Amino acid sequence: MKKIEIGIVGGAGYTGGELVRLLIQHEKVKISYVTSRKFVGKSIFKRHPNLRGFTDLKFISPDDISKVDVIFLCLPHGVTASKIKEFSSLSNIVIDLSSDFRLKSKEDYNSYYNYEHPHHELLNEFIYGMPELHRNMLKESSKIAVPGCTATGAILPLAPIVENFKINKIIIDAKVGSSASGASPTDGSHHPERHGVVRCFKPSNHRHLAEMYQELKNMDGKINFSPHAVEMVRGIQSTIHVFFDQKYNEKDIWRTMIQKYRDEPFIRFVREKSGGYRFPEPKIVMGTNMCDIGFEKDPSTERLILISAIDNLVKGASGQAVQCMNIAIGIEEPLGLTQLGFHP
Amino acid sequence: MGECPVCGSEIELEDGVRENEIIDCETCGAELEVITLNPLTFEEAPEEQEDWGE
Secondary structure (H helix, E strand, O other): OOOEEEEEEOOOOHHHHHHHHHHOOOOOEEEEEEEOOOOOOOEHHHHOHHHOOOOOOEEEOHHHOOOEEEEEEOOOOOHHHHOHHHHHOOEEEEEEOOOOOOOOOHHHHHHHHOOOOOOHHHHHHOEEOOHHHHHHHHOOOOEEEOOOHHHHHHHHHHHHHHHHOOEEEEEEEEEEOHHHHOOOOOOOOOHHHHOOOOEOOOOOOOOHHHHHHHHOOOOOOOEEEEEEEOOOOOOEEEEEEEEEOOOOOHHHHHHHHHHHHOOOOOEEEOOOOOOOOOOOOHHHHOOOOOEEEEEEEOOOOOOEEEEEEEOOOHHHHHHHHHHHHHHHHOOOOOOOOOOOOOOO | OEEOOOOOOEEOOOOOOOOOOEEEOOOOOOEEEEEEEOOEEEEEOOOOOOOOOO
Protein backbone atom coordinates (compact mmCIF):
# COMPACT_ATOMS: atom_id res chain seq x y z
CA MET A 1 0.00 0.00 0.00
CA LYS A 2 1.31 3.42 -0.95
CA LYS A 3 2.27 5.44 2.08
CA ILE A 4 0.55 8.75 2.84
CA GLU A 5 2.90 11.60 1.97
CA ILE A 6 3.39 14.25 4.63
CA GLY A 7 4.72 17.79 4.50
CA ILE A 8 5.68 19.69 7.65
CA VAL A 9 6.01 23.45 7.31
CA GLY A 10 7.89 25.11 10.14
CA GLY A 11 9.78 22.08 11.38
CA ALA A 12 12.49 23.75 13.44
CA GLY A 13 10.21 24.44 16.40
CA TYR A 14 9.18 22.06 19.13
CA THR A 15 5.82 21.05 17.64
CA GLY A 16 7.49 20.42 14.27
CA GLY A 17 10.14 18.26 15.93
CA GLU A 18 7.48 16.33 17.80
CA LEU A 19 5.59 15.71 14.57
CA VAL A 20 8.70 14.23 13.00
CA ARG A 21 9.30 12.06 16.08
CA LEU A 22 5.74 10.70 15.98
CA LEU A 23 5.41 10.35 12.22
CA ILE A 24 8.66 8.44 11.63
CA GLN A 25 7.17 5.80 13.96
CA HIS A 26 3.88 5.78 12.02
CA GLU A 27 3.68 2.75 9.73
CA LYS A 28 1.34 4.26 7.14
CA VAL A 29 2.99 7.61 6.41
CA LYS A 30 6.17 8.93 4.83
CA ILE A 31 7.52 12.40 5.54
CA SER A 32 8.25 14.02 2.19
CA TYR A 33 9.68 17.27 3.53
CA VAL A 34 10.21 19.41 6.60
CA THR A 35 10.82 23.11 6.13
CA SER A 36 12.83 25.70 7.97
CA ARG A 37 13.98 28.96 6.46
CA LYS A 38 16.74 29.30 9.06
CA PHE A 39 18.13 25.75 8.80
CA VAL A 40 17.83 25.02 5.05
CA GLY A 41 20.11 22.15 4.02
CA LYS A 42 20.87 21.04 7.56
CA SER A 43 19.96 17.56 8.80
CA ILE A 44 16.87 17.56 10.95
CA PHE A 45 18.69 15.82 13.79
CA LYS A 46 21.00 18.83 14.10
CA ARG A 47 17.98 20.76 15.37
CA HIS A 48 16.13 17.84 17.01
CA PRO A 49 18.94 15.67 18.41
CA ASN A 50 16.59 12.94 19.64
CA LEU A 51 16.02 12.03 15.97
CA ARG A 52 19.67 11.20 15.22
CA GLY A 53 19.84 7.82 13.54
CA PHE A 54 16.12 7.68 12.79
CA THR A 55 15.84 10.02 9.80
CA ASP A 56 18.17 11.31 7.11
CA LEU A 57 15.80 14.13 6.15
CA LYS A 58 17.19 17.63 5.74
CA PHE A 59 15.30 20.88 6.11
CA ILE A 60 14.19 22.46 2.87
CA SER A 61 13.16 26.04 2.18
CA PRO A 62 9.46 26.85 2.59
CA ASP A 63 9.69 28.27 -0.93
CA ASP A 64 10.29 24.76 -2.30
CA ILE A 65 7.31 22.89 -0.90
CA SER A 66 5.23 20.67 -3.18
CA LYS A 67 1.98 18.73 -3.20
CA VAL A 68 1.48 16.13 -0.48
CA ASP A 69 -1.43 14.15 0.92
CA VAL A 70 -1.37 15.91 4.30
CA ILE A 71 0.35 19.17 5.20
CA PHE A 72 1.04 20.14 8.82
CA LEU A 73 1.56 23.83 9.53
CA CYS A 74 3.72 24.64 12.58
CA LEU A 75 4.18 28.33 11.92
CA PRO A 76 4.01 31.25 14.33
CA HIS A 77 0.55 32.57 15.10
CA GLY A 78 -0.58 34.95 12.37
CA VAL A 79 1.70 33.55 9.66
CA THR A 80 -0.49 30.60 8.70
CA ALA A 81 -3.55 32.77 8.13
CA SER A 82 -1.71 35.02 5.73
CA LYS A 83 -0.64 32.07 3.53
CA ILE A 84 -3.51 29.67 3.98
CA LYS A 85 -4.64 29.72 0.35
CA GLU A 86 -1.17 28.70 -0.84
CA PHE A 87 -1.01 25.84 1.66
CA SER A 88 -4.54 24.69 0.85
CA SER A 89 -3.61 24.39 -2.84
CA LEU A 90 -0.84 21.92 -1.97
CA SER A 91 -2.78 19.33 -0.01
CA ASN A 92 -6.20 17.79 0.41
CA ILE A 93 -5.78 17.89 4.18
CA VAL A 94 -4.42 20.93 6.03
CA ILE A 95 -3.68 20.57 9.74
CA ASP A 96 -2.75 23.84 11.43
CA LEU A 97 -1.07 23.78 14.83
CA SER A 98 -1.17 27.55 15.30
CA SER A 99 -4.08 29.46 16.78
CA ASP A 100 -5.06 31.02 13.45
CA PHE A 101 -8.13 28.92 12.74
CA ARG A 102 -9.15 27.58 16.15
CA LEU A 103 -11.78 30.21 16.80
CA LYS A 104 -15.04 30.58 14.90
CA SER A 105 -15.57 34.25 15.68
CA LYS A 106 -13.48 36.95 14.01
CA GLU A 107 -14.36 39.23 16.93
CA ASP A 108 -12.56 36.81 19.25
CA TYR A 109 -9.38 37.33 17.23
CA ASN A 110 -9.79 41.06 17.74
CA SER A 111 -10.34 40.80 21.47
CA TYR A 112 -8.04 37.89 22.44
CA TYR A 113 -5.28 38.22 19.81
CA ASN A 114 -5.59 41.90 19.05
CA TYR A 115 -5.47 41.47 15.29
CA GLU A 116 -7.79 41.54 12.31
CA HIS A 117 -8.03 38.04 10.87
CA PRO A 118 -7.10 38.25 7.18
CA HIS A 119 -9.25 35.28 6.15
CA HIS A 120 -12.11 35.19 8.61
CA GLU A 121 -14.34 33.86 5.84
CA LEU A 122 -12.49 30.54 6.25
CA LEU A 123 -12.90 30.20 10.03
CA ASN A 124 -15.95 27.98 9.78
CA GLU A 125 -14.23 25.65 7.32
CA PHE A 126 -11.81 24.47 10.00
CA ILE A 127 -12.80 21.75 12.46
CA TYR A 128 -11.59 22.22 16.02
CA GLY A 129 -9.27 19.23 16.27
CA MET A 130 -10.31 17.64 19.53
CA PRO A 131 -11.35 14.08 18.64
CA GLU A 132 -13.13 13.42 21.94
CA LEU A 133 -15.57 16.24 21.13
CA HIS A 134 -15.64 16.37 17.33
CA ARG A 135 -14.69 12.93 16.02
CA ASN A 136 -17.59 12.70 13.55
CA MET A 137 -16.80 16.11 12.08
CA LEU A 138 -13.12 15.21 11.75
CA LYS A 139 -13.90 12.16 9.63
CA GLU A 140 -13.16 13.13 6.06
CA SER A 141 -12.47 16.74 7.07
CA SER A 142 -9.99 18.69 4.96
CA LYS A 143 -9.09 21.55 7.30
CA ILE A 144 -8.27 21.00 10.98
CA ALA A 145 -7.21 23.49 13.65
CA VAL A 146 -5.33 21.80 16.49
CA PRO A 147 -6.39 23.12 19.92
CA GLY A 148 -4.15 25.07 22.26
CA CYS A 149 -2.30 23.10 24.91
CA THR A 150 -3.79 24.65 28.04
CA ALA A 151 -7.20 24.66 26.35
CA THR A 152 -6.88 20.91 25.81
CA GLY A 153 -5.93 20.33 29.43
CA ALA A 154 -9.00 22.26 30.60
CA ILE A 155 -11.66 21.36 28.03
CA LEU A 156 -11.24 17.58 28.17
CA PRO A 157 -11.96 17.18 31.91
CA LEU A 158 -14.63 19.88 31.89
CA ALA A 159 -16.66 18.88 28.82
CA PRO A 160 -18.64 16.04 30.44
CA ILE A 161 -19.31 18.12 33.54
CA VAL A 162 -20.50 21.20 31.65
CA GLU A 163 -22.75 19.08 29.43
CA ASN A 164 -24.49 17.36 32.32
CA PHE A 165 -24.60 19.64 35.37
CA LYS A 166 -25.67 23.16 36.29
CA ILE A 167 -22.45 25.07 36.85
CA ASN A 168 -22.08 28.29 38.79
CA LYS A 169 -18.37 29.00 38.35
CA ILE A 170 -15.14 27.38 37.14
CA ILE A 171 -11.60 28.27 38.24
CA ILE A 172 -8.74 26.72 36.27
CA ASP A 173 -5.26 26.82 37.78
CA ALA A 174 -2.81 25.40 35.23
CA LYS A 175 0.86 24.60 35.80
CA VAL A 176 2.74 24.79 32.52
CA GLY A 177 6.19 23.62 31.37
CA SER A 178 8.61 25.91 29.57
CA SER A 179 8.31 24.21 26.16
CA ALA A 180 4.79 25.62 25.89
CA SER A 181 6.41 28.99 25.21
CA GLY A 182 7.99 27.71 22.02
CA ALA A 183 11.54 27.31 20.76
CA SER A 184 12.44 30.99 20.41
CA PRO A 185 14.26 32.36 23.44
CA THR A 186 13.08 35.52 25.17
CA ASP A 187 14.23 37.60 28.14
CA GLY A 188 11.72 35.71 30.25
CA SER A 189 12.89 32.28 29.12
CA HIS A 190 16.60 32.95 29.66
CA HIS A 191 17.71 30.22 32.07
CA PRO A 192 18.68 32.42 35.06
CA GLU A 193 15.29 34.13 34.78
CA ARG A 194 13.12 31.10 34.07
CA HIS A 195 14.72 28.50 36.33
CA GLY A 196 13.00 28.06 39.67
CA VAL A 197 10.10 30.39 39.04
CA VAL A 198 6.41 29.88 39.71
CA ARG A 199 5.35 32.61 37.35
CA CYS A 200 1.74 33.67 37.00
CA PHE A 201 2.30 35.11 33.55
CA LYS A 202 -1.31 35.82 32.55
CA PRO A 203 -3.69 35.79 35.52
CA SER A 204 -6.70 36.70 33.39
CA ASN A 205 -7.84 36.88 29.78
CA HIS A 206 -5.34 34.34 28.44
CA ARG A 207 -5.81 33.65 24.72
CA HIS A 208 -6.76 30.03 25.26
CA LEU A 209 -9.75 31.19 27.27
CA ALA A 210 -11.46 31.98 23.96
CA GLU A 211 -11.24 28.30 23.00
CA MET A 212 -12.64 27.22 26.35
CA TYR A 213 -15.68 29.47 25.94
CA GLN A 214 -16.15 28.29 22.38
CA GLU A 215 -16.10 24.58 23.26
CA LEU A 216 -17.75 24.64 26.69
CA LYS A 217 -21.23 25.87 25.83
CA ASN A 218 -23.31 28.23 27.96
CA MET A 219 -20.44 29.13 30.27
CA ASP A 220 -20.25 32.82 29.37
CA GLY A 221 -18.58 34.75 32.17
CA LYS A 222 -18.18 31.64 34.33
CA ILE A 223 -14.67 30.47 33.41
CA ASN A 224 -11.65 31.86 35.25
CA PHE A 225 -8.25 30.75 33.98
CA SER A 226 -4.83 31.48 35.48
CA PRO A 227 -1.82 29.58 34.10
CA HIS A 228 1.52 29.44 35.90
CA ALA A 229 4.95 28.71 34.43
CA VAL A 230 6.63 26.15 36.68
CA GLU A 231 9.81 24.11 36.85
CA MET A 232 9.05 21.62 34.07
CA VAL A 233 10.12 21.45 30.43
CA ARG A 234 7.14 19.41 29.29
CA GLY A 235 3.71 19.02 30.75
CA ILE A 236 0.59 20.75 31.95
CA GLN A 237 -1.29 19.97 35.09
CA SER A 238 -4.66 21.69 35.40
CA THR A 239 -6.33 21.86 38.79
CA ILE A 240 -9.90 22.90 38.07
CA HIS A 241 -12.30 24.05 40.78
CA VAL A 242 -15.95 23.67 39.79
CA PHE A 243 -18.79 25.19 41.80
CA PHE A 244 -22.24 23.79 41.10
CA ASP A 245 -25.76 25.18 41.13
CA GLN A 246 -27.11 21.76 42.09
CA LYS A 247 -26.48 18.83 44.41
CA TYR A 248 -24.30 15.99 43.13
CA ASN A 249 -22.18 13.15 44.42
CA GLU A 250 -18.94 11.58 43.25
CA LYS A 251 -20.69 8.61 41.70
CA ASP A 252 -22.65 11.04 39.46
CA ILE A 253 -19.32 12.42 38.26
CA TRP A 254 -17.94 8.94 37.64
CA ARG A 255 -21.01 7.95 35.60
CA THR A 256 -20.76 11.11 33.53
CA MET A 257 -17.04 10.68 32.87
CA ILE A 258 -17.39 7.00 32.02
CA GLN A 259 -20.29 7.64 29.67
CA LYS A 260 -18.30 10.27 27.78
CA TYR A 261 -14.86 8.73 27.72
CA ARG A 262 -15.16 4.96 28.27
CA ASP A 263 -14.02 4.09 24.74
CA GLU A 264 -11.53 6.90 24.22
CA PRO A 265 -8.04 5.58 23.39
CA PHE A 266 -6.20 8.51 24.94
CA ILE A 267 -8.17 9.28 28.11
CA ARG A 268 -7.41 7.54 31.40
CA PHE A 269 -8.99 7.97 34.81
CA VAL A 270 -6.54 8.32 37.68
CA ARG A 271 -7.78 8.20 41.24
CA GLU A 272 -5.78 6.31 43.84
CA LYS A 273 -6.30 6.40 47.58
CA SER A 274 -2.64 6.02 48.43
CA GLY A 275 0.85 6.31 47.00
CA GLY A 276 2.59 9.13 45.20
CA TYR A 277 0.45 9.13 42.07
CA ARG A 278 -3.07 9.54 43.40
CA PHE A 279 -4.09 12.02 40.76
CA PRO A 280 -2.94 12.87 37.22
CA GLU A 281 0.72 13.78 37.02
CA PRO A 282 2.48 15.35 34.01
CA LYS A 283 5.61 13.31 34.67
CA ILE A 284 3.73 10.09 33.93
CA VAL A 285 2.23 11.22 30.61
CA MET A 286 5.45 12.78 29.29
CA GLY A 287 6.04 11.77 25.66
CA THR A 288 2.58 10.22 25.34
CA ASN A 289 -0.70 11.29 23.79
CA MET A 290 -2.62 10.55 26.98
CA CYS A 291 -4.85 12.94 28.90
CA ASP A 292 -5.16 11.63 32.45
CA ILE A 293 -8.19 12.85 34.41
CA GLY A 294 -8.97 12.56 38.12
CA PHE A 295 -11.33 14.27 40.54
CA GLU A 296 -12.51 14.59 44.11
CA LYS A 297 -15.48 16.27 45.78
CA ASP A 298 -14.67 18.61 48.65
CA PRO A 299 -17.13 17.45 51.32
CA SER A 300 -17.13 20.74 53.20
CA THR A 301 -17.77 23.14 50.30
CA GLU A 302 -19.36 20.91 47.60
CA ARG A 303 -16.58 22.05 45.27
CA LEU A 304 -15.48 19.54 42.63
CA ILE A 305 -11.74 19.46 42.02
CA LEU A 306 -10.88 18.13 38.56
CA ILE A 307 -7.25 17.39 37.79
CA SER A 308 -5.83 16.71 34.35
CA ALA A 309 -2.33 16.04 33.03
CA ILE A 310 -1.06 16.13 29.46
CA ASP A 311 2.22 16.50 27.62
CA ASN A 312 1.77 19.94 26.07
CA LEU A 313 3.75 18.96 22.96
CA VAL A 314 1.92 15.68 22.38
CA LYS A 315 -1.76 15.65 23.43
CA GLY A 316 -1.48 19.43 23.65
CA ALA A 317 -0.16 19.79 20.08
CA SER A 318 1.55 17.32 17.73
CA GLY A 319 0.06 14.09 19.08
CA GLN A 320 -3.43 15.48 18.89
CA ALA A 321 -2.62 16.63 15.34
CA VAL A 322 -1.60 13.09 14.34
CA GLN A 323 -4.71 11.68 16.01
CA CYS A 324 -6.82 14.08 13.94
CA MET A 325 -4.97 13.08 10.76
CA ASN A 326 -5.62 9.39 11.41
CA ILE A 327 -9.33 10.11 11.84
CA ALA A 328 -9.53 12.36 8.80
CA ILE A 329 -7.96 9.82 6.45
CA GLY A 330 -9.81 6.88 7.98
CA ILE A 331 -6.97 4.81 9.43
CA GLU A 332 -6.61 3.36 12.93
CA GLU A 333 -6.74 6.27 15.38
CA PRO A 334 -3.82 5.23 17.63
CA LEU A 335 -1.30 4.70 14.80
CA GLY A 336 1.97 6.48 15.59
CA LEU A 337 0.73 7.35 19.08
CA THR A 338 1.22 4.27 21.21
CA GLN A 339 4.38 5.37 23.02
CA LEU A 340 4.35 4.60 26.74
CA GLY A 341 5.35 7.13 29.37
CA PHE A 342 8.33 6.87 31.70
CA HIS A 343 8.59 5.75 35.28
CA PRO A 344 10.26 7.03 37.28
CA MET B 1 -22.68 -9.18 38.59
CA GLY B 2 -21.95 -6.55 41.25
CA GLU B 3 -21.53 -2.79 41.31
CA CYS B 4 -18.40 -0.82 42.10
CA PRO B 5 -19.20 1.35 45.15
CA VAL B 6 -16.88 4.08 43.85
CA CYS B 7 -17.81 4.59 40.19
CA GLY B 8 -20.99 2.53 39.80
CA SER B 9 -19.61 0.31 37.03
CA GLU B 10 -20.79 -3.29 36.78
CA ILE B 11 -18.20 -5.84 37.88
CA GLU B 12 -18.15 -9.53 37.01
CA LEU B 13 -15.78 -11.76 38.97
CA GLU B 14 -13.54 -14.42 37.54
CA ASP B 15 -14.11 -17.96 38.76
CA GLY B 16 -12.54 -18.86 42.08
CA VAL B 17 -12.64 -15.45 43.74
CA ARG B 18 -13.47 -15.71 47.45
CA GLU B 19 -14.97 -13.43 50.08
CA ASN B 20 -12.50 -10.87 51.52
CA GLU B 21 -10.34 -11.07 48.42
CA ILE B 22 -9.10 -7.73 47.04
CA ILE B 23 -9.81 -6.89 43.39
CA ASP B 24 -9.37 -3.80 41.21
CA CYS B 25 -12.28 -2.10 39.47
CA GLU B 26 -11.26 -2.12 35.81
CA THR B 27 -12.99 1.21 35.18
CA CYS B 28 -11.88 3.49 38.01
CA GLY B 29 -9.00 1.47 39.45
CA ALA B 30 -10.39 1.40 42.99
CA GLU B 31 -9.22 -1.46 45.20
CA LEU B 32 -12.32 -3.32 46.37
CA GLU B 33 -12.89 -6.01 48.96
CA VAL B 34 -15.38 -8.74 48.08
CA ILE B 35 -17.82 -8.65 50.99
CA THR B 36 -20.39 -11.23 49.85
CA LEU B 37 -20.57 -13.51 46.82
CA ASN B 38 -24.33 -14.01 46.70
CA PRO B 39 -25.41 -11.33 46.17
CA LEU B 40 -22.10 -9.94 44.93
CA THR B 41 -21.16 -6.89 47.00
CA PHE B 42 -17.99 -4.87 47.46
CA GLU B 43 -16.56 -2.23 49.75
CA GLU B 44 -13.57 -0.02 49.18
CA ALA B 45 -10.55 -1.82 50.55
CA PRO B 46 -8.86 -0.17 53.52
CA GLU B 47 -5.77 1.83 52.59
CA GLU B 48 -2.72 2.65 54.62
CA GLN B 49 -2.97 6.27 55.76
CA GLU B 50 -0.12 8.58 54.81
CA ASP B 51 0.92 11.95 56.12
CA TRP B 52 1.66 14.38 53.25
CA GLY B 53 2.70 17.27 55.40
CA GLU B 54 -0.79 17.67 56.82
